[in-house]
Amino acid sequence: MSVLGFEETKDDTLVVKIDKEFEIEVASLRGIFLLKLIAWRDRNQLLSRDADDIAFILENYLAINQERAAKDHYEEIYSNSDFNIKSAGSRLLGMDVSGLIPKRSNVYRKIEELLDIEISSAEESRLINQILETNKSFSYEEVLACLEGFRAGLSGARE
Numbered sequence: 001m002s003v004l005g006f007e008e009t010k011d012d013t014l015v016v017k018i019d020k021e022f023e024i025e026v027a028s029l030r031g032i033f034l035l036k037l038i039a040w041r042d043r044n045q046l047l048s049r050d051a052d053d054i055a056f057i058l059e060n061y062l063a064i065n066q067e068r069a070a071k072d073h074y075e076e077i078y079s080n081s082d083f084n085i086k087s088a089g090s091r092l093l094g095m096d097v098s099g100l101i102p103k104r105s106n107v108y109r110k111i112e113e114l115l116d117i118e119i120s121s122a123e124e125s126r127l128i129n130q131i132l133e134t135n136k137s138f139s140y141e142e143v144l145a146c147l148e149g150f151r152a153g154l155s156g157a158r159e
Contacts, residue, residue, distance in 0.1 A: 012100055098156065
């Protein structure tokens with residue numbers, strides 16, 4: 001398994017208290033998503049569980065971060081004329097992940113390459129098809145819009 005992305009996520013953690021006795025550090029959701037994308041890239045021929053986890057995060061990211069999105073990123077997230085909660089959340093997630101990885105880093109280049117391949121593959125995209133197979137709440141168009149929104153948020157592009 002690749003260690004790509006671990007360095008970028010190791011300091012982006014949350015402390016979780018268990019039974020008021022133990023404290024453990026867990027990766028942030030944006031860090032988990034980054035690691036899931038890398039894991040999917042490395043093992044998508046064998047497993048589709050990473051695609052399912054990716055879909056779950058894409059579907060719920062805006063709801064989890066709704067207050068921060070409205071307060072800090074209203075224009076970027078909510079002003080799109082064809083607003084969709086999944087693709088808007090994906091854009092916010094891309095913006096958040098961009099804060100973890102420098103644009104000139106190897107990790108950024110690998111993620112950018114993966115997204116470019118999957119988006120340009122359209123109906124032939126392995127990632128899109130695995131998400132559709134494992135998560136029935138998405139349509140093809142929604143998954144594609146999510147990947148495009150994540151890519152735009154990651155690169156800082158405005159729609």
